[in-house]
Amino acid sequence: MSGWLLLFGGFPLLLLLFTSFLKQHPEKFFELSLSVESYAQLINPDYLLVFLRSTLLAGITTFVCLIVGYPFAWLTCRMPSRYRLLILIMIMIPFWTNSLIRTYAVRIIIGAKGIVNKLLLASGIIESPIRLMYTDTAVLLGLVYLMLPFMILPLYANIEKLDYRLVEASRDLGAGPYNTFRSVILPLTMPGIVAGCIMVFVPTMGLFYVASLLGGAKKLLIGNLIQHQFLVSHNWPLGSAMSTTLIGILVVMLLLYRVVLHQSDTAADRL
Amino acid sequence: MKKANQLYIAIVFIYLYVPIAVLIINAFNANRYGLQWDGFTLGWFQAMLNNHSLIEAARNSLLVAVSSATIATMIGALGAVAMYFHRFKGRKVVFGTIISLMMLPDIILAIALLVLFIILGLSLGFWSLLLAHITFCLPFTFVTVFARMQGFDPYLIEAARDLGASEGMVLRTIVFPLISPALIASWLLGFTLSLDDVIVSSFVAGPGFDVLPLRIFSMVKVGVKPEVNALAFLMILISIIFVATSYFLLKEKAHEN
Numbered sequence: 301m302s303g304w305l306l307l308f309g310g311f312p313l314l315l316l317l318f319t320s321f322l323k324q325h326p327e328k329f330f331e332l333s334l335s336v337e338s339y340a341q342l343i344n345p346d347y348l349l350v351f352l353r354s355t356l357l358a359g360i361t362t363f364v365c366l367i368v369g370y371p372f373a374w375l376t377c378r379m380p381s382r383y384r385l386l387i388l389i390m391i392m393i394p395f396w397t398n399s400l401i402r403t404y405a406v407r408i409i410i411g412a413k414g415i416v417n418k419l420l421l422a423s424g425i426i427e428s429p430i431r432l433m434y435t436d437t438a439v440l441l442g443l444v445y446l447m448l449p450f451m452i453l454p455l456y457a458n459i460e461k462l463d464y465r466l467v468e469a470s471r472d473l474g475a476g477p478y479n480t481f482r483s484v485i486l487p488l489t490m491p492g493i494v495a496g497c498i499m500v501f502v503p504t505m506g507l508f509y510v511a512s513l514l515g516g517a518k519k520l521l522i523g524n525l526i527q528h529q530f531l532v533s534h535n536w537p538l539g540s541a542m543s544t545t546l547i548g549i550l551v552v553m554l555l556l557y558r559v560v561l562h563q564s565d566t567a568a569d570r571l
Numbered sequence: 572m573k574k575a576n577q578l579y580i581a582i583v584f585i586y587l588y589v590p591i592a593v594l595i596i597n598a599f600n601a602n603r604y605g606l607q608w609d610g611f612t613l614g615w616f617q618a619m620l621n622n623h624s625l626i627e628a629a630r631n632s633l634l635v636a637v638s639s640a641t642i643a644t645m646i647g648a649l650g651a652v653a654m655y656f657h658r659f660k661g662r663k664v665v666f667g668t669i670i671s672l673m674m675l676p677d678i679i680l681a682i683a684l685l686v687l688f689i690i691l692g693l694s695l696g697f698w699s700l701l702l703a704h705i706t707f708c709l710p711f712t713f714v715t716v717f718a719r720m721q722g723f724d725p726y727l728i729e730a731a732r733d734l735g736a737s738e739g740m741v742l743r744t745i746v747f748p749l750i751s752p753a754l755i756a757s758w759l760l761g762f763t764l765s766l767d768d769v770i771v772s773s774f775v776a777g778p779g780f781d782v783l784p785l786r787i788f789s790m791v792k793v794g795v796k797p798e799v800n801a802l803a804f805l806m807i808l809i810s811i812i813f814v815a816t817s818y819f820l821l822k823e824k825a826h827e828n
Contacts, residue, residue: 408605508678508770
């Protein structure tokens with residue numbers, strides 16, 4: 301198994317890193333000579349903009365998932381155990397359903413004559429159908445829709461382990477709901493929050509098909525950019541350089557996770 | 572307060588399930604664009620069966636999913652057993668690689684494998700897909716089996732050894748029965764991961780070997796295709812069956828403990 305992991309996991313990644321330092325070739329995928337040309341090409345306002353927008357969009361997606369998912373996970377933990385299991389299963393079903401099919405489903409309901417517009421029209425909130433399809437909002441809606449279970453499951457796993465007596469103790473000692481949340485619940489559930497955020501943020505950057513199916517700008521995510529370099533314009537070194545940069549961003553995030561985890565441990569020790 | 576909590580949970584479920592419900596309803600809706608209910612029909616299932624390229628892509632996808640789930644479960648289980656019994660050097664490196672592979676965005680793994688296949692001169696098609704799918708399933712199958720092994724009583728194995736059982740006998744009569752629920756769970760997980768994959772497949776699939784996600788992608792890119800609704804219904808059904816199965820496996824495990 302180790303051999304397999306090295307051959308198909310570690311080795312290709314090194315190859316990718318190597319490719320990112322090669323030169324572009326007009327007919328073949330790359331030319332065998334070392335250069336940092338691709339990285340120089342990356343410092344280009346267009347690409348930087350995509351990186352920025354992609355990070356921003358993934359960030360907003362993560363944030364929305366957290367805001368929706370945290371109360372959900374918390375309330376689920378407070379439910380009687382038979383409901384808890386049912387709720388978890390109902391979260392698992394979309395989680396196990398083909399994500400392309402689910403993106404397509406979002407596409408159907410947000411169309412001009414889709415159910416969302418019908419409901420809004422019927423309720424009198426809007427007077428004429430709004431255009432959701434092919435907007436950044438549609439992409440955000442689709443991304444949150446796909447990634448929400450990825451946020452809820454780690455949060456649930458973490459909140460479930462929380463010793464509720466600590467919350468009660470904090471209340472007994474006179475802390476209001478806000479203070480209890482801020483100085484007891486939040487530090488103790490921080491590992492779950494960060495784990496959930498990573499589970500959402502990392503894959504979101506690569507989900508190019510969501511942007512292609514729902515988005516207006518087709519090169520909205522780094523994933524779209526990388527896909528374009530590899531499958532359309534055949535500039536492999538540039539595509540590899542983009543991927544290497546993406547890995548760099550992710551490694552920084554993982555390091556942050558370790559710092560937060562460490563801080564949360566010390567916070568738990570203090571309690 | 573209690574009502575408000577339940578309402579919140581209900582709203583999240585509405586968000587998660589309305590799109591799926593609309594898909595399922597449209598699979599049986601005679602109205603091509605699903606704008607209104609024009610009566611019940613099974614016509615889209617017929618259309619799906621008549622769409623040869625879709626059926627062929629589905630067959631290819633199932634072939635890849637079954638083979639990669641089976642092979643990844645076998646390799647993952649062997650790896651988990653080996654890691655459990657032998658505290659060899661480099662164990663940490665293997666764990667590190669597994670975690671990194673799980674964390675790695677699909678798109679990075681996809682292009683890394685594409686570069687590897689092109690350099691090795693492997694033509695893109697069934698074999699490249701199979702190798703790629705085994706690779707991204709492997710960490711998950713390993714972790715599923717390994718987590719299960721962490722839960723068992725080490726004295727069982729010691730007792731068997733004390734009573735004179737050989738290594739092979741221990742594996743056959745103790746380890747294998749204990750991990751078999753995890754084997755099934757990891758196979759289901761691998762199968763689902765493989766069937767669900769869009770990103771890796773769109774890079775390492777070749778022109779001669781069409782798979783379901785790519786077929787669906789090119790069909791829905793241009794507009795609404797009712798055959799896809801019918802297919803979506805079947806795929807949602809599969810995932811519900813799988814979740815139910817692993818739920819029962821889980822319950823059985825909880826029962827034993």
